[in-house]
Structures are given as C-alpha cells and as structure tokens.
Amino acid sequence: MKNLLYTLLVLTSFQVVAQEKSVYDEKLAAALGADDYGMKTYVFCILKTGSNTTATKEERQKYFEGHMANINKLASEKKLVVAGPFMKNDKNYRGIFIFNCKTVEEAQKLVETDPAVQAKIFDVELTPWYSSAALMQVNEEHEKLAKTKF
Helix, strand or coil: CHHHHHHHHHHHHHHHHHHHHHCCCHHHHHHHCCCCCCEEEEEEEEEEECCCCCCCHHHHHHHHHHHHHHHHHHHHCCCEEEEEECCCCCCCEEEEEEECCCCHHHHHHHHCCCHHHHCCCEEEEEEEEEEEHHHHHHHHHHHCCCCCCC
C-alpha cells in the first residue's frame, strides 16, 4: 500500500510538472526577461521616514505631488514595477518600490529622481531581490483595475 501511494505521488508530481511545462510561453518569458525558472533580479526598496522634520505642510504636499508624478513616470518607463505605501507601523516604514534593474547602483540613480527622497522626507534602503518575472505585468494589469489615477 505504501509503495502504491508513493508511486501515485511520484506520477502525480510528474504530471503536474509536465502540465506546467506545457503552458510555457517562450516569447513572453523573453519579453519579460525571465530566466529558466521564470524569475529575474529586481531591486527592492524600503522607504522610511526621513530626517527632514522641518518641512511645512505646503512643502510636504509639493514633495508628495512630485513623488507621485515620479512614480507614474518611472512606472510608464517600466523602471518601477511595484510601488505602494505601508499601513501605520512602528518601524517608520512608509512604502516600497520594486525597481526593474539588476544593481543597487542603478536603483539608487532612479530613487534619487524622487523629490521626496531628495528633500529627505524619505530615506531609502535598497537590496537586490529575486522574484517572478511576471511582476513586470503588474502595471499593465493595474491599469485595467483603477477607476481613477493618482
């Protein structure tokens, strides 16, 4: 009985793997920059509360407007894959960016285009991150879901 269960488990595993491989889209994988595992390197960025504590409400509003415009610009250029704020937390985490680049140095140049980062409203931490190349499609799909734009 044990051998039968083991054999069924192995056969089922092979069937699942075979089914997964049958949907492989070589053209899409190449377009998204996927490796053989369907993955690619990004740079993950955590935005934290910055050292600028003297900005006025009006200045903060201006920086935030520039921050949102920069997010939209980088997303339209396919350099920014995901962005979003954190909910209230005790770590001073404000949000994340996932950049479509392979090195922290490339991501640093991109994040420095953000007016809120330039003004020290946000500090950043950058690290390489390996994840699904399918993330590259998030912005395209998001466009189909959003009734209004930022």
